[in-house]
Amino acid sequence: MSFNIYKVNEELRDFMPPEILELEEKATWGNPKRGVMDLPYAKELLEEHSLCAGCPESDAFRYILASLPNPEDTIIVNSTGCTSLVFPHIALHTVHSLFGNQNAVASGIKRVLEYRFPNKVKDVVVLAGDGATVDIGLDCTLQSFFRQEKITTICYDNEVYANTGGQESGLTVKGHVFKMAPKGKQWDKVPMWQLAIDSGCHYVVRMTVSSPRRVEQAVKKAIYVAREVGPTYIHLYTPCILEIGRNSDEGLEEMKLGDKERFAFFEYMTPQAEEVIKRKKEEGLI
Amino acid sequence: MGNNGVYSGVNKSGQKIVSPDYLLFEAPREKVFMTGSEAVKEAVRRASVDASVSYPITPQSEAAHLIGELWVEGYVGVYFRGESEFGVMSEVAGCSMAGARIITTTSGPGTLRAMENFPMWAGSRLPIQLVLMARGVNSPLSIQPDNLEISFLLDTGVMIWHAENAQELFDMILAGFVVAEKTDVHVPIITAIDGFFISHTRESIMIPPEDIALPPYNPYMSPTPIIDAEIAPGRYIKDPFVMKSNYISYATHASWQWEVRAAIERSRPYAKHYLRGLVEEYGDPEAELVFVASGTAASQAKEATRLLLDEGIKAKVVKVKSIRPFPHQELLEATKTAKYIIVPEFNIIGWLEREVRAAFYGKSNATIIGTPRVAGGMTMPPEIIYRDALKVLGKEVSYVL
Ligand SMILES: Cc1ncc(C[n+]2csc(CCOP(=O)(O)OP(=O)(O)O)c2C)c(N)n1
Ligand code: SF4
Ligand SMILES: [Mg+2]
Numbered sequence: 001m002s003f004n005i006y007k008v009n010e011e012l013r014d015f016m017p018p019e020i021l022e023l024e025e026k027a028t029w030g031n032p033k034r035g036v037m038d039l040p041y042a043k044e045l046l047e048e049h050s051l052c053a054g055c056p057e058s059d060a061f062r063y064i065l066a067s068l069p070n071p072e073d074t075i076i077v078n079s080t081g082c083t084s085l086v087f088p089h090i091a092l093h094t095v096h097s098l099f100g101n102q103n104a105v106a107s108g109i110k111r112v113l114e115y116r117f118p119n120k121v122k123d124v125v126v127l128a129g130d131g132a133t134v135d136i137g138l139d140c141t142l143q144s145f146f147r148q149e150k151i152t153t154i155c156y157d158n159e160v161y162a163n164t165g166g167q168e169s170g171l172t173v174k175g176h177v178f179k180m181a182p183k184g185k186q187w188d189k190v191p192m193w194q195l196a197i198d199s200g201c202h203y204v205v206r207m208t209v210s211s212p213r214r215v216e217q218a219v220k221k222a223i224y225v226a227r228e229v230g231p232t233y234i235h236l237y238t239p240c241i242l243e244i245g246r247n248s249d250e251g252l253e254e255m256k257l258g259d260k261e262r263f264a265f266f267e268y269m270t271p272q273a274e275e276v277i278k279r280k281k282e283e284g285l286i
Numbered sequence: 287m288g289n290n291g292v293y294s295g296v297n298k299s300g301q302k303i304v305s306p307d308y309l310l311f312e313a314p315r316e317k318v319f320m321t322g323s324e325a326v327k328e329a330v331r332r333a334s335v336d337a338s339v340s341y342p343i344t345p346q347s348e349a350a351h352l353i354g355e356l357w358v359e360g361y362v363g364v365y366f367r368g369e370s371e372f373g374v375m376s377e378v379a380g381c382s383m384a385g386a387r388i389i390t391t392t393s394g395p396g397t398l399r400a401m402e403n404f405p406m407w408a409g410s411r412l413p414i415q416l417v418l419m420a421r422g423v424n425s426p427l428s429i430q431p432d433n434l435e436i437s438f439l440l441d442t443g444v445m446i447w448h449a450e451n452a453q454e455l456f457d458m459i460l461a462g463f464v465v466a467e468k469t470d471v472h473v474p475i476i477t478a479i480d481g482f483f484i485s486h487t488r489e490s491i492m493i494p495p496e497d498i499a500l501p502p503y504n505p506y507m508s509p510t511p512i513i514d515a516e517i518a519p520g521r522y523i524k525d526p527f528v529m530k531s532n533y534i535s536y537a538t539h540a541s542w543q544w545e546v547r548a549a550i551e552r553s554r555p556y557a558k559h560y561l562r563g564l565v566e567e568y569g570d571p572e573a574e575l576v577f578v579a580s581g582t583a584a585s586q587a588k589e590a591t592r593l594l595l596d597e598g599i600k601a602k603v604v605k606v607k608s609i610r611p612f613p614h615q616e617l618l619e620a621t622k623t624a625k626y627i628i629v630p631e632f633n634i635i636g637w638l639e640r641e642v643r644a645a646f647y648g649k650s651n652a653t654i655i656g657t658p659r660v661a662g663g664m665t666m667p668p669e670i671i672y673r674d675a676l677k678v679l680g681k682e683v684s685y686v687l
Contacts, residue, residue: 085529098376106380
């Protein structure tokens with residue numbers, strides 16, 4: 001465990017901002033049973049955020065960060081997009097490098113960490129938007145699945161290029177009018193969860209973030225399976241309330257609608273993944 | 287440092303760790319006859335390399351295969367084939383961020399495909415080594431030697447060295463890690479050669495024994511934290527993401543770009559030491575006719591000075607070993623007596639000529655002539671350089687081509 005790096009140097013304690021002191025004192029380190037139920041009590045790994053007020057991506061961040069089983073040894077690789085503005089606020093080692101290369105960067109990190117620390121568990125998680133994961137980065141995403149990289153990939157699907165002002169993406173639904181699709185999108189939403197299955201992911205889940213507990217379960221399953229077996233993929237509906245004209249208190253309602261239709265909960269696992277999940281459940285870790 | 291410059295201990299491959307100076311300058315060397323690609327293998331074998339990621343493209347593929355063999359032999363820790371040069375250059379970035387000494391290789395279209403990564407490497411202060419075996423750039427498709435691609439890399443924020451032959455490539459690869467990994471430098475290093483001419487031809491080179499190697503990379507000497515969750519601060523993003531709309535962010539971004547360039551400048555004394563100078567002089571020290579060249583064009587220019595001497599014309603060659611940082615001072619010093627500076631190049635646009643002109647503007651009265659320009663796989667016989675030099679001097683060309 002590396003939570004030593006969160007310990008504050010005694011000589012500097014007087015000068016440290018309170019949120020850094022709280023990370024040492026009140027965040028949950030070294031406890032794989034941590035989860036979303038800690039949210040009201042423990043120090044969160046996200047220090048505020050810079051998304052639009054009420055953006056469901058912020059819920060997703062909070063639930064995911066609260067659910068990482070091994071945060072003190074978890075590295076998150078991000079890509080450009082609304083999500084990237086949040087990363088400087090996350091109390092982990094994280095990476096932003098380019099738009100769409102996140103799974104390639106993560107592959108390099110994971111392999112080298114396995115080589116440098118053969119006796120330690122270091123989890124590598126990718127977290128990026130739909131444009132990054134499925135359009136510009138699809139090659140790197142799928143190739144990391146083909147290569148069976150032991151990483152968890154999380155896609156925040158808001159069905160649009162949000163950060164650049166609302167352009168059609170491959171995950172926009174057919175017919176929807178966005179910028180660059182002024183006559184409405186001409187082709188179907190890409191079924192990325194299915195591509196993940198076909199490309200070799202061992203655990204795949206498609207869902208909204210309307211239920212914190214369900215997000216926790218998915219994150220833990222995906223990370224444990226990635227550790228032992230191979231790539232895992234989490235597809236989350238995090239609607240861009242700004243681009244679909246929803247108010248800041250309407251994100252949850254939009255996701256609950258999603259739960260009933262195109263983001264109805266869907267889970268897939270290979271027999272190897274099932275074995276890991278069963279064992280982790282028996283150990284009380286999921 | 288212990289006896290004979292031997293550092294204590296062995297690396298992960300069981301080789302004795304020696305000082306860079308011992309490995310490069312003092313260790314006994316043995317003569318071997320090998321290709322440039324094989325020289326890459328032998329340099330990597332002695333470099334305590336942690337990782338390498340490959341992708342096929344002529345003429346660099348063989349070097350990448352041979353690094354794969356080293357992985358099988360246990361000299362390299364991580365090795366695989368990536369999905370494209372864009373993917374590979376991102377994968378090696380990940381390897382470097384996680385604390386590995388990493389090397390990769392590419393050529394021509396591969397370099398251009400990977401392009402977005404190079405400024406990212408520099409901005410992330412990753413001391414990645416790329417061995418660039420230059421070839422033509424599309425279109426039309428060509429696999430032939432041509433070093434146009436180096437011009438695209440000049441302003442990406444990486445160090446660039448240009449080797450003349452396999453011996454220099456061997457030594458530059460070892461020196462490249464040492465210089466690029468210095469804490470006050472810590473930027474990428476591209477060690478370039480002219481593809482085929484060096485990668486695929488055999489020459490005699492002198493190499494130290496294979497049971498000694500460079501000290502392993504110490505990632506905790508990096509000026510920015512490594513991404514391994516082992517080093518403070520716990521809240522750390524690589525790289526400092528400053529895309530907020532305020533003047534502090536803008537100023538941060540601007541100063542970071544300055545800092546990357548400043549880091550390259552700080553490599554000068556180290557590079558001077560380990561390369562034995564950023565330039566190399568050959569021929570008549572007082573010559574009025576001076577060729578400034580890099581890579582294999584320097585070899586050809588050296589031959590041309592011999593032909594010119596037959597005509598009673600004294601000439602010299604100043605070979606530029608480091609393109610980034612560019613050796614302005616050394617070049618001015620080495621061309622003090624020059625009336626004519628001729629820059630022969632293996633590319634159509636003359637990027638070295640541009641560099642020389644920019645460096646000499648207002649500082650030298652010599653006439654600068656960029657010729658010949660050989661590209662697309664054509665060879666540069668010394669007779670052509672000789673002919674062009676005679677024309678510049680207004681002399682009759684008597685040598686029969
Ligand atoms: C190579 C490259 N192309 C385009 C962009 C511009 N760009 C930045 S963010 C972004 C949209 C990101 O969309 P998505 O991944 O869906 O994330 P979101 O903002 O919707 O969360 C785009 C197109 C870029 N930064 N780099
Ligand atoms: S633009 Fe959309 S996705 Fe981005 S922060 Fe605002 S609501 Fe969230
Ligand atoms: Mg999006």
